Amino acid sequence: xxxxxxxxxxxxxxxxxxxxxxxxxxxxxxxxxxxxxxxxxxxxxxxxxxxxxxxxxxxxxxxxxxxxxxxxxxxxxxxxxxxxxxxxxxxxxxxxxxxxxxxxxxxxxxxxxxxxxxxxxxxxxxxxxxxxxxxxxxxxxxxxxxxxxxxxxxxxxxxxxxxxxxxxxxxxxxxxxxxxxxxxxxxxxxxxxxxxxxxxxxxxxxxxxxxxxxxxxxxxxxxxxxxxxxxxxxxxxxxxxxxxxxxxxxxxxxxxxxxxxxxxxxxxxxxxxxxxxxxxxxxxxxxxxxxxxxxxxxxxxxxxxxxxxxxxxxxxxxxxxxxxxxxxxxxxxxxxxxxxxxxxxxxxxxxxxxxxxxxxxxxxxxxxxxxx
Amino acid sequence: xxxxxxxxxxxxxxxxxxxxxxxxxxxxxxxxxxxxxxxxxxxxxxxxxxxxxxxxxxxxxxxxxxxxxxxxxxxxxxxxxxxxxxxxxxxxxxxxxxxxxxxxxxxxxxxxxxxxxxxxxxxxxxxxxxxxxxxxxxxxxxxxxxxxxxxxxxxxxxxxxxxxxxxxxxxxxxxxxxxxxxxxxxxxxxxxxxxxxxxxxxxxxxxxxxxxxxxxxxxxxxxxxxxxxxxxxxxxxxxxxxxxxxxxxxxxxxxxxxxxxxxxxxxxxxxxxxxxxxxxxxxxxxxxxxxx
Numbered sequence: 059x060x061x062x063x064x065x066x067x068x069x070x071x072x073x074x075x076x077x078x079x080x081x082x083x084x085x086x087x088x089x090x091x092x093x094x095x096x097x098x099x100x101x102x103x104x105x106x107x108x109x110x111x112x113x114x115x116x117x118x119x120x121x122x123x124x125x126x127x128x129x130x131x132x133x134x135x136x137x138x139x140x141x142x143x144x145x146x147x148x149x150x151x152x153x154x155x156x157x158x159x160x161x162x163x164x165x166x167x168x169x170x171x172x173x174x175x176x177x178x179x180x181x182x183x184x185x186x187x188x189x190x191x192x193x194x195x196x197x198x199x200x201x202x203x204x205x206x207x208x209x210x211x212x213x214x215x216x217x218x219x220x221x222x223x224x225x226x227x228x229x230x231x232x233x234x235x236x237x238x239x240x241x242x243x244x245x246x247x248x249x250x251x252x253x254x255x256x257x258x259x260x261x262x263x264x265x266x267x268x269x270x271x272x273x274x275x276x277x278x279x280x281x282x283x284x285x286x287x288x289x290x291x292x293x294x295x296x297x298x299x300x301x302x303x304x305x306x307x308x309x310x311x312x313x314x315x316x317x318x319x320x321x322x323x324x325x326x327x328x329x330x331x332x333x334x335x336x337x338x339x340x341x342x343x344x345x346x347x348x349x350x351x352x353x354x355x356x357x358x359x360x361x362x363x364x365x366x367x368x369x370x371x372x373x374x375x376x377x378x379x380x381x382x383x384x385x386x387x388x389x390x391x392x393x394x395x396x397x398x399x400x401x402x403x404x405x406x407x408x409x410x411x412x413x414x415x416x417x418x419x420x421x422x423x424x425x426x427x428x429x430x
Numbered sequence: 431x432x433x434x435x436x437x438x439x440x441x442x443x444x445x446x447x448x449x450x451x452x453x454x455x456x457x458x459x460x461x462x463x464x465x466x467x468x469x470x471x472x473x474x475x476x477x478x479x480x481x482x483x484x485x486x487x488x489x490x491x492x493x494x495x496x497x498x499x500x501x502x503x504x505x506x507x508x509x510x511x512x513x514x515x516x517x518x519x520x521x522x523x524x525x526x527x528x529x530x531x532x533x534x535x536x537x538x539x540x541x542x543x544x545x546x547x548x549x550x551x552x553x554x555x556x557x558x559x560x561x562x563x564x565x566x567x568x569x570x571x572x573x574x575x576x577x578x579x580x581x582x583x584x585x586x587x588x589x590x591x592x593x594x595x596x597x598x599x600x601x602x603x604x605x606x607x608x609x610x611x612x613x614x615x616x617x618x619x620x621x622x623x624x625x626x627x628x629x630x631x632x633x634x635x636x637x638x639x640x641x642x643x644x645x646x647x648x649x650x651x652x653x654x655x656x657x658x659x660x661x662x663x664x665x666x667x668x669x670x671x672x673x674x675x676x677x678x679x680x681x682x683x684x685x686x687x688x689x690x691x692x693x694x695x696x697x698x699x700x701x702x703x704x705x706x707x708x709x710x711x712x713x714x715x716x717x718x719x720x721x722x
Binding site for chain 1: 690
């Protein structure tokens with residue numbers, strides 16, 4: 059924590075020093091992230107990535123960028139309130155974030171109503187941007203993610219049957235489970251059981267016992283921290299040895315540490331992995347991340363880094379911070395060379411590659427990159 | 431076989447609820463205060479044990495003992511700093527203060543420890559996987575009920591066979607009169623907080639061994655569930671807390687096992703049980719009707 063604080067302070071200081079000598083009015087951008095509450099772990103990862111992006115590009119249109127962090131407290135209602143506060147009180151010209159699809163579904167309408175562009179780099183549920191004019195995303199959509207997971211399960215893991223275990227309280231989990239199921243069935247597979255839990259649960263014995271009875275070839279687990287490692291560990295302790303496929307938000311160091319040897323045989327569909335990086339932007343990101351934070355790059359930092367830079371690049375192309383001009387510029391984002399690959403915005407959603415990872419010997423192992 | 435597996439699951443979870451519920455019930459019995467910070471005290475206890483084990487390389491039992499002692503001290507400090515000044519204030523003031531202390535500990539935890547969960551090592555003795563045919567049980571799942579029973583026996587001994595216990599029992603009947611008899615009530619209350627918090631630490635550490643991770647918000651749900659368990663059993667009654675804990679743990683596990691489509695409503699079940707007991711038997715299973 060102290061190291062993080064120090065790094066953030068240093069970054070802030072560097073950004074300040076690099077700023078222009080003349081006193082230009084800063085451009086205010088809101089940054090919505092869960093800094094407290096159950097997703098606080100993710101909030102910290104997001105902030106690291108965005109801080110790196112700001113250190114790289116700290117001004118646009120000849121004005122310094124001021125990033126205003128607002129805490130969603132991992133809560134839908136608070137996410138909407140925080141978005142409102144950023145727009146009304148702080149008069150931001152755009153918002154980056156929030157994290158979860160649930161938060162995005164709450165904050166999106168606020169931004170839409172105020173006609174302030176909101177750009178989430180993490181909310182993957184299709185409903186987040188659906189029917190909106192001012193809400194964009196720079197991460198992939200769960201319809202795509204579900205398809206990637208299902209195709210990998212059918213073709214690479216040769217699974218005939220699958221069981222799904224999902225969090226009924228999370229829009230992300232419910233949506234991703236649905237899209238996986240649809241694609242898996244379309245590819246000739248069979249979903250034998252769909253079992254539920256709710257966020258905050260720690261005992262999954264009964265659900266896992268029910269899955270064991272069905273003996274599926276594979277378990278699909280669209281879950282997040284802190285449940286993922288607990289579920290995986292309890293599954294292995296119960297004698298479930300099947301491969302388990304998780305979604306993007308499960309790919310964290312904690313998953314490996316807490317699940318321990320139980321994490322062997324886990325697979326992830328995700329945005330970023332160090333070994334998957336090909337472009338110059340990605341290499342630069344990995345180098346900088348290691349230098350500043352002295353650890354393996356966390357998965358959620360990279361989309362934030364890309365999101366911030368896409369927003370600034372669109373602002374530069376728009377030539378102003380006018381919302382309408384910014385929306386048009388965002389719509390025209392094509393092949394942005396991001397850390398997570400080349401990103402284009404089609405409609406309101408990003409079209410970009412997905413990465414598949416596995417776990418071998420307690421480490422993430424790059425398997426493949428799936429182009430859209 | 432499957433039923434046996436679920437019953438063992440329920441027994442373990444229930445014992446953990448019981449260990450935590452006892453702390454709630456003891457404080458309530460004496461001060462009529464629902465100490466909502468109890469779950470967060472548990473979280474601090476886990477972090478202390480974690481630091482003890484990973485930073486200082488203490489064996490698990492030493493980390494457990496050390497954490498229980500330090501957490502007991504924390505309980506006493508919370509009582510002194512937050513609750514004692516309000517002893518004569520309306521009960522609702524102390525209740526709201528308890529919620530405040532709970533938020534304080536949670537957010538302090540986020541700042542000091544960070545929001546990212548930490549892996550909690552499970553000692554070798556608890557990590558054996560026992561197998562009979564299709565039945566697979568972690569040795570920890572069998573140890574937890576045994577340890578809970580031992581701790582409860584010790585506690586009942588203190589309450590019924592020692593002078594401190596006698597003072598506690600007297601205090602729970604009538605605080606003012608006991609004070610008039612020349613007993614230092616503040617010391618007895620402090621001892622109650624110390625015992626309750628030490629039990630919270632023990633419960634939390636076994637919780638963290640069973641679900642091997644800790645984070646600053648880990649105490650919220652066990653705290654709430656233990657509160658329900660305490661009310662189920664009859665708040666103020668230690669044996670009742672045990673029964674309430676076991677009942678709640680069993681019900682939760684069996685609900686999910688038998689009605690898997692309702693699994694997402696597990697927490698709701700706990701609160702439905704709470705509402706039910708408040709309507710039909712407000713004093714709980716073991717509670718006695720006390721004249722107001």
